[in-house]
Structures are given as C-alpha cells and as structure tokens.
Amino acid sequence: MSLSLLLDMAASGHADRIALGSRGGGISFSELGARAARGATVIGQLSPSHVVFIGRNGPAYPQVMFSAAMAGVAFAPLNYRLSKEQLHDLLGELENSLIIADSDYVGLLHEHDSAVMSTAAFIEAAADAPPSEAAAVADDATAVLLFTSGTTARPKAVVLRHENLTSYIFSTVEFGNADEDEAALVAVPPYHVAAVGSALSNLYGGRRVVYLPDFDAETWLRLVHDESVTSAMVVPTMLARVVELIGDGPAEAPALRLISYGGARMPRPVLEHALRAFPGVDFVNAYGLTETSSTIALLGPDDHRDAFGSDDPAVRARLGSIGRPVPGIEAEIRDEDGNPVEVGQVGSLWVRGGQVSGEYRGQGSVLDNDGWFPTRDLAHADADGYLYIEGRADDTIIRGGENIAPAEIEDVLVSHPAVKDVAVVGRPDDEWGERICAVVVREPGIEVATEELRGYVRERLRGSRTPDDIVWRNELPHTPTGKLLRRQLVAELSDPSTTESTIKES
Amino acid sequence: MPLKPGTRLRSQVCTTEVIVVRPAADELDLRCGGQPMIEIGSDSTVAVGAGGTPAPGLDEGTLLGKRYTTADADGTLELLATKGGAGTLSAGDVALVLKEAKPLPSSD
Numbered sequence: 362m363s364l365s366l367l368l369d370m371a372a373s374g375h376a377d378r379i380a381l382g383s384r385g386g387g388i389s390f391s392e393l394g395a396r397a398a399r400g401a402t403v404i405g406q407l408s409p410s411h412v413v414f415i416g417r418n419g420p421a422y423p424q425v426m427f428s429a430a431m432a433g434v435a436f437a438p439l440n441y442r443l444s445k446e447q448l449h450d451l452l453g454e455l456e457n458s459l460i461i462a463d464s465d466y467v468g469l470l471h472e473h474d475s476a477v478m479s480t481a482a483f484i485e486a487a488a489d490a491p492p493s494e495a496a497a498v499a500d501d502a503t504a505v506l507l508f509t510s511g512t513t514a515r516p517k518a519v520v521l522r523h524e525n526l527t528s529y530i531f532s533t534v535e536f537g538n539a540d541e542d543e544a545a546l547v548a549v550p551p552y553h554v555a556a557v558g559s560a561l562s563n564l565y566g567g568r569r570v571v572y573l574p575d576f577d578a579e580t581w582l583r584l585v586h587d588e589s590v591t592s593a594m595v596v597p598t599m600l601a602r603v604v605e606l607i608g609d610g611p612a613e614a615p616a617l618r619l620i621s622y623g624g625a626r627m628p629r630p631v632l633e634h635a636l637r638a639f640p641g642v643d644f645v646n647a648y649g650l651t652e653t654s655s656t657i658a659l660l661g662p663d664d665h666r667d668a669f670g671s672d673d674p675a676v677r678a679r680l681g682s683i684g685r686p687v688p689g690i691e692a693e694i695r696d697e698d699g700n701p702v703e704v705g706q707v708g709s710l711w712v713r714g715g716q717v718s719g720e721y722r723g724q725g726s727v728l729d730n731d732g733w734f735p736t737r738d739l740a741h742a743d744a745d746g747y748l749y750i751e752g753r754a755d756d757t758i759i760r761g762g763e764n765i766a767p768a769e770i771e772d773v774l775v776s777h778p779a780v781k782d783v784a785v786v787g788r789p790d791d792e793w794g795e796r797i798c799a800v801v802v803r804e805p806g807i808e809v810a811t812e813e814l815r816g817y818v819r820e821r822l823r824g825s826r827t828p829d830d831i832v833w834r835n836e837l838p839h840t841p842t843g844k845l846l847r848r849q850l851v852a853e854l855s856d857p858s859t860t861e862s863t864i865k866e867s
Numbered sequence: 868m869p870l871k872p873g874t875r876l877r878s879q880v881c882t883t884e885v886i887v888v889r890p891a892a893d894e895l896d897l898r899c900g901g902q903p904m905i906e907i908g909s910d911s912t913v914a915v916g917a918g919g920t921p922a923p924g925l926d927e928g929t930l931l932g933k934r935y936t937t938a939d940a941d942g943t944l945e946l947l948a949t950k951g952g953a954g955t956l957s958a959g960d961v962a963l964v965l966k967e968a969k970p971l972p973s974s975d
Contacts, residue, residue, distance in 0.1 A: 362873045362886060370949055374931050497908075500873050524873060531888050531947060535968050536932025545973070558975035566973065594975050621974045647974035656974040687971065715872070 363523040364430035364504055365495035367530060367565050368394055374537055375567035381420040383588065384544075387569065388420060393427070396484075398492035400428025403483065405493055407476055409459035411506070413452065414438040414480075415470075416463035417574035418551040421480045423560045425461050428487065430504060430523075433496030434459075437506040437518070438552040442823060445469045451508060451516065454722070500524040505557055506722060509651045509764060518722035519651045521557070528715030529558070529654040530565050532689030539568035542616075546584055546593040548573040553762075555624065558655030559594060568592070578602040582612065589616040594647075596624035596762030597631060601792045604634040612638050623647035623656070624762035625794035632680055636669050648683035648750070650736060654716040658692065658748055660684030682747040683740075690714040692748060693733065694740055702741075707751050710740040756847055758787035760795050763825055767847075770828065773821050774799055779809035782837050785828065786851050796829035800850060802836060869894050875949070876904040879918025883929040883952030891937065891944035891958075900954025901925045921954040925962065928953050934966040 371380070372394025379387035388396070404412055412429035414422065414436065422438070429436040439451055441463065448469060452458065458475040461483045470477050478486070504523045508516040545563050547570055549555040563570050571588045573581055576599055584590060595603070600622055603612075620635065620642055627646065636644065643662030649655045660682050668679040686692045693701055694708040702708040711733040719734035720726040728734050739751040758765040767785035774783045782802040787795035799818075803809065811831040819827045832854065838846040870876075874887040878899035884907065897904045900921030920926075929935070931951035936942045937958050945966060946956065956963040 362875065366886075366949055370932060373950075531886075533971055533974070535970065536947075538970070538973075549975075555975045562973065562975055568973070592973050619972060621972070623974070643972060645972045645974050649974075659972070659974050661972055687974075688969070 362500045362527050363433075363495070363498045363502070364427065364526060364561070365397075365498075367527065367561060368397055368427050368430070369495070370536060371564045371567065378541065378567055379569045380564065381423065381570055381572075383571070384569070390564070390567070393423065393564075395492065396424050396487055397427035397431050398494075399490040400424060400483070400487040401431035401493040401496070402490040403486045404428055404432040404434055404459060405496075407459050409434055409476065410457040411435050411437050411455045411459070413455055413458045413460045413475075414462075414551065415441050415448070415460065415466045416480050416551065417441065418547060418549065418556055419572045419574055421484060422551050422556065422572075423564070423570075424484065424487070425480070426505075426557070426560060430498075431493060431495045433498040433502065435503040435506055437508075438556070439508065440550070440552045441466055444823070454518065455506075498523060507552065507554055507557070507651050517724065519554075519718060520720045520722055521554075521651075521654055521718050525654045525716050525718045526557070526561060528689065529656075530561050532715065533656065533687050534562045534565050536565060537567045539563075539566040542589070543591045544569040544571055544588055544616075546571050546573060546581070546588070546590040548576045548581060548599060549594060549596065549624075549762075553624070554649065554651040554655050555594060558649075576602075578606040582606065582614070585612075585614045585617055590614070591616050592619040592621070593617070594621045594623070597622060597627045597794050598625070598761035598792060600635055601628070601631045604631060604638050607638045610638075611640055614639065614642070617642050619643040619645060619662070621645040621647050621659075623649065625759045628789075628791040628794065629680060630791055633669070636665065646683055648748075652717070652719050652734060653690075653712060653714075653736075654718060656687055657690045657712050657714070657716070658683045658686050660747070664747075679747060682743075682749050685746050685748065686712070689716065692742075694742055694748075704744050705741055707739055707741045710736045710738045710748070710750070712736060756786070758785070758795050758797055760787070760790075760793045760797060760825060762794070765797065765826060769822065770797065770799065770818060770826050773818050774801065774814065774828075777809070777814060777817050779804050779807040780814070781805075784837050784845050784847060784850055786847060786854070788830070788851070788854065790829070793829075797827070798830045798832060798854065799828035800832045800834050800837065800854070802834055870897075875907040876946075877907050877950075878929075878952055878954050879903070879905060880921050881929075881952030881954040882950050883948065883954050883956070884950035885929075885935070885946040885948050885956070887945075888934065888947050889943055889945035891942065895937070895944065895958045897946075898925075898957045898959070899929065899952070901957070902954075925955040925957060926953055927955045927962070929956055934968060935963040936966040938962070938964050 376391040380390045381388040505521040644665040646660035647656040648658040719728040790796035879902040880900035902918040
C-alpha cells in the first residue's frame with residue numbers, strides 16, 4: 362500500500378484529465394504517471410536514501426514526490442527560505458540524499474556532499490529515461506519526511522509512512538469525486554503538510570491543480586478568475602490579505618465553490634468578512650498537524666452557513682470551532698491525569714487513527730500504548746461533539762501559519778549588549794493569527810531603541826522571526842528556580858490594568 | 868483469521884484488485900468472479916486469468932475506486948477496488964454491494 366498505488370489508480374482512472382497546470386497545455390494524469398515512472402529511473406540510478414526537494418510549489422513538486430515514491434525512496438521537501446547554514450544543518454541529518462533544487466538554490470548547495478540536480482535538469486533527465494516499475498515498498502516504509510520547528514529551535518523531522526498517507530486518502534477522499542471542470546488553487550509552501558495532502562487528495566479525487574508559488578492577494582484573485590478555480594486552500598493570513606483587497610464588494614470568482622482554511626487560528630473578523638465577500642461559496646475549516654498527515658477534523662459548509670446566519674451567539678460561536686473528527690479519526694480530550702473530561706471542559710486533545718504518525722526521526726514514536734497521539738493543543742467539545750481549540754499547550758508561536766519557536770528569537774535578543782532578560786511570546790493578531798512580542802528587560806544604563814532590536818533580529822534570522830512588538834519591562838516573572846513563567850507574562854500583557862501604556866513603545 | 872487492513876487481494880479470473888480498508892469481524896470467503904481471491908505478495912504463482920472466466924451471475928464487474936461491503940446491514944467489511952475487472956466480488960456465493968460513502972468536502 363504505497364503512494365504509487367494512488368498514482369496508478371489516478372493515471373488509469375482519470376487518464377486524460379488535466380492534473381497539473383492550465384486546462385490547455387497542462388499535464389494529464391496519465392502523463393503524470395508516465396513521468397513519475399521515468400523519474401523513478403533517474404532516482405534509482407543514484408540509489409539515494411532520500412530525495413530532498415528545495416524549491417517552490419509547482420507542477421515539478423508532485424512529479425518529484427511521486428518519482429521518489431515509485432523509486433521507493435523517502436521524499437523530504439525543505440524550506441527554501443532557510444539560510445545556507447540552516448539548510449546545511451538539515452541536510453547533514455539526511456545522509457546520502459539526492460537533492461533536487463530550483464536553480465536559484467543550487468548555488469547554496471555545492472559544498473554539500475550529496476548529489477545535486479536542478480529541478481529543470483531532473484525533469485529533463487526523466488523525460489529521456491526509460492520507465493521503471495514501482496518499487497515494492499513495505500506499508501510502514503517512510504514516504505515523506507517533514508521538518509517541524511516544534512518547541513525548541515532545533516527542527517525535528519516528522520516521519521509519515523506510506524500507510525499513514527494512504528489511510529488519510531482512503532478514509533477522507535472518494536476516488537474521482539471531482540467533476541471534470543474542477544480546479545484547486547494551491548498556495549501553501551511545499552514543505553508544509555498541506556502541500557503533501559493537496560497533492561495526494563487532488564490526484565485521487567481527479568482534480569486539476571493550479572499553483573501559486575509566491576502568494577500575493579492580487580495574483581490569487583486573478584488566478585481564481587482566469588483559471589476558473591473551483592476550490593482553494595488558504596492559511597488565515599492569506600485570506601486576510603484577500604478580503605482586504607476585495608474591500609466591500611463581492612469577489613469576482615464566478616467558478617469558486619469552496620474555500621478551505623487552516624494552519625493557524627482564524628481571526629473571526631477575517632472569516633466574517635470572507636463569508637460576506639464570497640457569497641454562495643462553501644467554507645471549510647480544516648484542522649490537522651504534520652504528525653497526523655494533514656486534516657483530522659473539519660467544520661463543514663453547512664456548519665458555517667448555520668452559524669453565520671444566526672443571531673444567537675451560542676450558534677454563531679461555532680464559527681470558531683474546528684468541527685468534528687474526519688472518518689477514521691477518534692478524538693479524546695483528557696485532563697492532566699489522562700482521564701477524559703466532561704463536555705465543555707478544557708483539556709489536552711488526543712487523537713488516534715491510521716493516518717496518525719506521531720513519530721519523529723531519531724526520536725521514535727510519541728504515541729501512548731493504545732496508539733493515541735497528544736496534539737499538545739488545548740481543546741473543549743460541545744454537546745454535539747464540535748471541537749474548539751483553546752491554544753497551544755506549549756509555547757510555539759504560529760504566525761501566518763508558520764511555527765516559530767520563541768527560544769530561537771530569545772537566543773538572538775539576549776545576545777544584544779543592551780538586553781538583560783527577554784521573553785518572546787505570541788499575542789492574538791487579526792492578520793497573522795499571532796504576532797511576535799518580545800518582552801525586554803534592559804541592562805541598566807544602556808539605551809536601545811525598538812527599531813534597533815528589531816533590526817538586530819532581522820539581520821540574524823529569517824524575516825518572519827522579527828518581533829512585531831517590543832515591550833519594555835523592569836523584570837520578568839520567574840519561578841524560584843529561574844524558569845520563566847511564560848503564561849503569567851502573557852496574562853499580564855493581556856491585562857489592561859497593568860502599566861502597558863507607560864512601558865510600551867511602538 | 869480475519870484479514871488485516873491494508874491487505875491487498877487479486878482476482879484469479881480477471882484484472883480486479885482490492886485493498887482491505889476495514890476488515891470484517893469474522894473470516895470471509897472472499898471471491899471474485901466465483902473464484903477465491905489471492906493475497907498479492909503471497910507465494911501464489913497463479914497468473915491473471917488462470918482461474919478461467921467469471922462464473923455466470925458473477926460477471927457484472929468491479930469498478931476502479933469504488934468501495935464494496937457485504938450485503939447484510941451490519942457488515943463492517945470495506946474493500947476498495949484498486950483495479951477494475953470483469954468479475955463480481957462476493958463473500959461465498961453472495962455478491963458484495965457498493966458501499967455508499969458520505970461525501971466529505973475537500974480540505975486541502
């Protein structure tokens with residue numbers, strides 16, 4: 362049961378339909394199958410242990426992914442926005458890799474020992490290669506490795522096995538469920554689990570995929586219109602940009618039937634604006650984690666419509682729900698002792714099912730003895746079984762769908778001569794889901810301005826790590842053993858009665 | 868012994884192949900076109916078509932991508948056809964039926 366089985370079914374079942382690109386001139390499902398069979402030969406000749414992809418999302422992405430699957434080699438898409446040093450760190454963990462990289466990133470890689478090919482060179486070599494039969498792979502062989510930043514700055518690779526991903530598809534997608542005119546617009550980055558999920562579910566459903574590698578709202582709206590896009594998946598930050606651009610009027614998206622969103626907390630004002638801007642379009646809130654092979658719960662179109670159409674605050678509150686578990690997934694909310702909580706009580710969300718991996722490379726499985734995975738999200742359920750996420754059980758900041766470990770930023774800031782102590786926390790933000798707030802205690806007698814500290818971080822880390830706010834404090838709350846009381850600090854920041862007005866510069 | 872999820876079976880009389888998505892509670896005599904199905908990857912060397920042609924009444928065909936279950940109301944079995952063929956799937960002599968799936972909106 363491997364990913365190549367899904368490809369094989371799609372290539373024969375939706376053979377002449379267009380799988381990737383524009384309706385005229387795109388790649389058909391049977392052509393995608395043929396290209397993957399030839400790509401597998403190119404990979405097989407080098408006998409790598411991993412196929413690493415460093416590039417933008419686009420038609421090459423599923424071709425490389427399925428070529429690797431057919432060759433029986435694990436596929437590891439890396440974040441192309443990482444610095445050279447960070448990329449080298451991750452590549453160091455992926456011994457004996459074939460690296461396929463977009464031409465602008467090949468230059469970053471020549472010092473590395475592994476074989477490097479540009480994406481274009483790989484596609485070209487595959488076009489000239491003879492086809493291979495799909496390699497026999499065990500159900501529990503690794504299909505995809507995805508790096509997640511987790512709570513520490515050191516990224517961990519989540520292991521998604523063939524059986525996890527095929528289980529996700531077989532339990533949530535009907536083969537060929539897409540009408541012939543359907544097209545999905547994919548704007549998520551290729552190293553995100555949603556990119557893996559969309560490549561598989563659109564393939565299996567028989568839906569054409571149009572890519573937008575570098576998101577901007579204007580191009581997104583233009584593609585939705587020009588490509589007759591019928592469904593699109595966005596992170597909240599993207600939807601915020603789109604509705605801001607649309608303003609008061611309805612969007613010009615005549616073919617659009619469905620918008621699914623996920624990846625981070627969706628600000629209510631953005632969702633309500635979107636429901637007004639896209640009348641008649643179905644909305645789906647998809648909740649999932651890298652460790653669960655994408656979506657494990659969803660709030661469907663009727664739920665959105667009922668909630669949005671109601672004046673009853675209790676019914677309307679369902680717009681903030683992640684919905685109910687998908688088929689094949691069990692969910693349980695547990696208290697600190699591991700016992701299930703009552704309806705309405707907040708606890709830790711645990712899930713179980715064939716698509717759940719819960720396993721990290723070099724660290725093993727974090728599933729309990731009965732196969733349950735701790736999401737580390739706090740949640741409660743209502744009487745109808747709808748789930749509501751109350752926040753992360755750990756401290757990861759999710760800004761614009763990107764997981765950010767506070768420690769990474771704290772480590773940089775504390776190295777500045779004027780910084781005596783610092784805590785980086787996430788605060789609710791209507792555009793980004795969360796914004797990065799650095800709470801700084803200054804060294805006595807050293808002056809430093811907000812912009813200088815922000816610039817200091819920007820020079821040393823990726824742009825998305827730059828604090829949105831710097832808040833000055835005389836001291837930070839710590840335990841007697843010196844451990845930062847992060848939640849107490851967040852609560853203080855949210856309390857208007859504290860002296861924020863006198864200590865915040867912006 | 869009941870089949871495990873993920874087990875793949877093939878027909879002896881046509882091109883049909885299935886995967887076990889959910890096993891039945893009890894052991895079933897799964898057939899295609901009237902002949903017992905063979906586990907893919909087992910040592911069997913029976914070639915496709917070696918079992919003859921589908922038996923009359925069990926030649927309605929199996930459709931690629933469709934889910935099949937037993938005709939009794941509480942059947943837990945779910946087979947997914949990964950290749951279509953001319954034979955009809957059955958448990959013993961009783962033909963399997965198409966399993967209606969609840970449509971789920973696309974989420975990614």
